[in-house]
Amino acid sequence: MKRHIVKIVLFAALAFTASSCTDDLSVLPNDRLVVDNYYTTESDFRKGVDYAYDAFKAAGYYSGDNAQTIIPDILSDNLIQNPQGRRSNNSAFIFDIAANVGDVTSVYGAGYAVAARANAVLDKITNLSPGAFRTNIEAEARGIRAIAHFDIVRRYCKIPTQSADAPGSLGIAYVEKFDPFLVTSRDLNVSQVYDKIIADLLFAEQNITQTANVGKLTKAAVQGMLSRVYLYKGDYDNVILWGQKSLASSPSVGTIANFKNIWADSSSDGVLFKVLNSGIENVKTGSSYNQTVGGQIKSEYVVDYDLYTKFIATDIRKSSYIVTSPFTGKTYNNVIKYKQATGKPIEAVDIKYLRTAEVLLNVAEAMFKKGNEVGALGLLNTLRAQRYTGFVSGTETGTNLWNAIMLERRLELAFETDRFFTLKRLGLPIQRSSFGPESNGTGNPATVLTLPVSSHKWQLPIPQGAIDINPQIQQNPGY
Template sequence: MKNKVIKQILFSTLILLTSCRDELDVVPNDKIIVDNYYTTESDFRKGLDYAYDGFKIAGYYSGDNTQLIIPDVISDNLIQNPQGRRSNSDAFNLAFAGNVGAVTSLYGAGYAVAARANIVLSKLENLPAGAARNNFEAEARGIRAISHFDIVRSYAKIPTQSADAGSSLGIAYVDTYDPFQLVTRNLTVNEVYDKILADLLFAEQNITQSTTVGKLNKAAVQGYLSRVYLYKGDYDNTILWGQKSLQLSPSVGSIANFKNIWNDTSSDGVLFKVLNSSLENIKTGSAYNQTVGGQIKSEYVVDYDFFTKFANNDIRKSSYINTSEFSGNIYNNVIKYKQATGKPVEAVDVKVIRSAEVLLNVAEAMYKKSNEAGALLLLNKLRAQRYSDFVDGTEAGVALLNAIMLERRLELAFETDRFFTLKRLGLPIERSAYGPYADGSGNPANVRNLEASSYKWQLPISQTAIDNNPGIVQNPGY
């Protein structure tokens, strides 16, 4: 009965938050019941599980404008299929405008996840001091850090993006639960990153949960620290925390297991994932395509120039891509989220962070710190588990950096990375001149470039959010 009560309360809280989509202004049904609920460790575990479930909110990892597709739609990995529904057309055409709706609903979804974590944190005094309480706090602060990191990298500059990025407009870091709170963007980018890192460092020191990759554990938090420090341009700490994570979870996913990672029969190399099920089935692959008459009808297909970068002996090619016909035309379709076993085919678990990314973070940071031997060793370790009959590479200098970045693009394709990699490196978007069909024929994208200096790298906050909370400042340019 208690579980039903708390879920109803938190669900009501979430509905009130997301009904206004992007503002944090929530009022629970009965705060007294919430107060009375958090009295046992079981209560706190259920509250945390509900916070984890928040990642499945529409606009986060569920829906057409999910984080699983938007960063690739905006950049150069995908091209729109003219036979699809034309979903996310504004994002693909780089037609961002704050007054016509948001490119993505992440702003509201991210703060909803943070609110769920903050409810748990606000009740910690109900538990006796000790390891269990510290672990609950660690998980909640880790969840809160992840949600804020996704918001800040989308709606503000990344510290390495430009010389002025660190001191530029950040976001609100909501670290208390107040149902009447209206947030303001009162922090710089650097200040936001400091708060994210403070939460993650606390989590790393205090987390003891290790039973499932569906919850944060020490290796996952360490891996996430490597990600945040890479974005911050702190390469020493990228290496430090990445190596710690790899020591605890050294496998990057073996070539024998790799396909099974994507049908959810293996978690080899997965540090943290959002669990999906037959009952929940958030249809993680529907933003990419649907099945119509036994054929794949794609919204977006793999850009041909990018497709040609997958070698035939690369296990990722067949794991991520299916070349097949739809209505008389042949396409290179993304199937990364369409292969679940033992549940609906689209109910694929969302892999939030994997050891392969952590390895690539460390390799890139080592290169930046002039440790080319260490970077090459890591790169070869990854490539040995992706290419059949692989022979160690011997790249050096710029060729080594290019090889690291190519493997990053191939490995993390369609996993939220591409747009943010270009953004943090201060690089432009340069789309190919190929069309959507499997051989590259057809009409190319209408908009093929975005300069590195464009204001559009910072996504617009929806006008609805600003109307509901005038304290939210729109990004410059919109």
Template sequence: MKKIVNISLLSLVTLISLQCSDDRFDILPNSQDSPETIFTTEANYRLVLDGAYDAFKSPTYYNGDTGSSIILGDVLADNLILNPQGRQTNKKAYEWSYTPQDGAVTSLYSSAYYVISRANIVLDNLNKVPYTDFMKNVEGEAKAIRAIAHFDLVRAYAKIPTQSSDASSSLGIAYVDHFDPNIKPSRDASVAASYDKIIADLQDALVKINSTNGSIGRLNKTSVLGILSRVYLYKGDYDKAIQYGEQCITASPSVGANANFVNLWRDASDDGELFTILNSNSSNDNVNVGVAYNQNSSGIRSEYNVNYDLFTKYGSTDVRTPAYILTANFGSTPYNHVVKYRSRTGSTVAQVVDIKFLRSAEVYLNVAEAYMKSSSQNPVRALQLLNTLRAQRYGTATSPYVPGTETGTALIDAIYYERRLELAFENDRFWTIKRLGQSVVRSDYGSAANGGGSDAPTGALKTLPAGNFRFVLPIPQDAINLNPNLKQNPGY
């Protein structure tokens, strides 16, 4: 009989296609499935590893409309405003009123460990076939996937090392490095320990992973370099952020050309992408990543709109304006809608686009910031990197960008400013505010396209002070009920 490999949440299940009526009585129970029967060929390892990539699209990592990571980092911050005509999706995140019982705010905790479990299944069984170059690359990809998911967990459910003086010594996360459905891990004693494990996985991955895997759908050496620049920036190791970020830039220098940038967000160009999670139009995929922002309902009905303060920062010559934002009515009211994830060119399937997990533009910004903060500052190179990015966002054939000349505080502020504009609606803003030890301060504007409306944030919705315990999300109570070894974060 023909056996088809599939992966469920907690087990590998072999599905056996029936070829004759008697075959239905010849199916082995699932309890007899084992790595020995699945991990017999390199091709099967590839299939299982692809399942780990697919797990990034599980609810609600980058899928669904409640708590999806594609919107969470902006809902929690100051880039978006709740639309009163929307469905009030994830209002508790917007109000900073979440509790350990509010699993709907985000399921990142369980979704990330789902990704990790799939990567660990591969890593636990590497010895079942000869360790060829193919298998070495498989190990590198799996370790990078595991590290990425753990990093997303640690920045959400623990402090960020640069956030405060006590952050590195505060409680880390549970770093799970093997597959066991019954495991009840404790959290790392410190954030520093969690970062050390993430970096160890990424460094090992960097040695083993191929340069030629391609960035579209799979990690490769260049994308791992870019991830390392991100992790080291969060850790506050600016020299290492520069070291790996510069290597990444050398390997992939395009920040996404101005002429290609709108098409990048319509899946008609890959220019500037370092790691993309593929999302097919076919019925067995079709993950609605954009539904977190808006739906088609007699026009565009948005859950959240672009905060007018942010909207005014995008100029008429900024290519990000048409790429990210569309001003259109819902009912009789015009709103500024986020359309980064609305549709792909040539497709009739709404809200289904690829997920741009990492772009070269972010690495440029990571390295520029690190140059301004490292022990051996290099503001000349920082400005050069910033101007390279700005030239492809503001410049046109008839009106080229005039390079900026900022220095000192003005230069680091310009880097922060450009980071907000470039990475808006990409799950960056809240975590950047958190790692900088700043407060979230929302504007006084309402949700309408011109900033009008009576729904401007006030009182408790206006400001989340720096150091507030809600910058660290609560460990879901369901997870603690299943594993009493987990400690809840302070304040909850």
């Protein structure tokens, strides 16, 4: 029988259970989806697409201790391990990265599970009558499929701008049909994978009509996603084109008055797309950052002191992202982005997958690369005016302007999976500070401080389980 890692995740993905935020779907006694009989009505297709959105909540994707809310920041220079924690995700922190280490390999299967749910819908799309509803459903499903493959390719492959050989280097399988027994190989190079991602996103952008729901893709969200993908591809003209389209329809980066409420889920100001969590589903972000013990925050990882000092006192992000508090006699700078939402159980916090602020920073970076420093500075000042109390517009040029854009990107997107990929796509090494984990930088520093540009570990390993099932899947070099 033909098998592939996708087979494992597909049957799990398509066992529609009561834990979903959507209504239950008809299933056989063995919990296998009756695909042929199910996708016949508009309601069926709406539920199917909603269930594809739900797949982003899977353990190891955006829930659980090894969720992607923390792994890319652990791998970079934003966090340091708290010795009073459980040493969770320690392998990632010390760069002991291997094919059998789940904390760094989980998105491979989880991402293909998301794509599988989208493909289950797309494979039956002709059951719908042509028209606006069908077109929107297809657009959402293709947008979801693109995002899932993008999350896989940026982790397990080189990023096009990372090095001269990256575009032609080993890519991933881009799965475009629902087949639990599909055998795939890594037959595409990186550039070809990005082309397929962009094709799906362009179709979604042209055809999506779903609006005003940050838990689902909208035109502005897809445009913003295109700005992200084109930034990774190094196509700065298209970063500007699609980023400006997104900013035109959703210009707010989140006002300084609303900013704290964004992280309490009482405001969606400046949020383009997020993964919705709720206590009813019991789907939570988990204790990857910290948990509460005896009324105190016990963190697994805390903010590296060098990064902490870059958040100045007038920056609203400092108090929105971080709280300094004691735990058993020592004081730490704890990350609270995923701790508590208003009116929800602890850790049932929505994942802000894409925000307008990132799109603005994408465009500012691209404008700088294209020589439009005036435009880049104007955008940067727009963001800073909503982050710093009493901000006076900056006048940076040249290298100083580039450094200011990079600083704001790091501060704005801290603990939102961006830092590792920014260093990777720019071809920069990881250089951690020599500070310790305590709130003033004291204590023992990390034992591994650097990851050179030449390291194969920038490309995470394909899970060994996937290769065991399908030996046609080529492992990344070095593992």
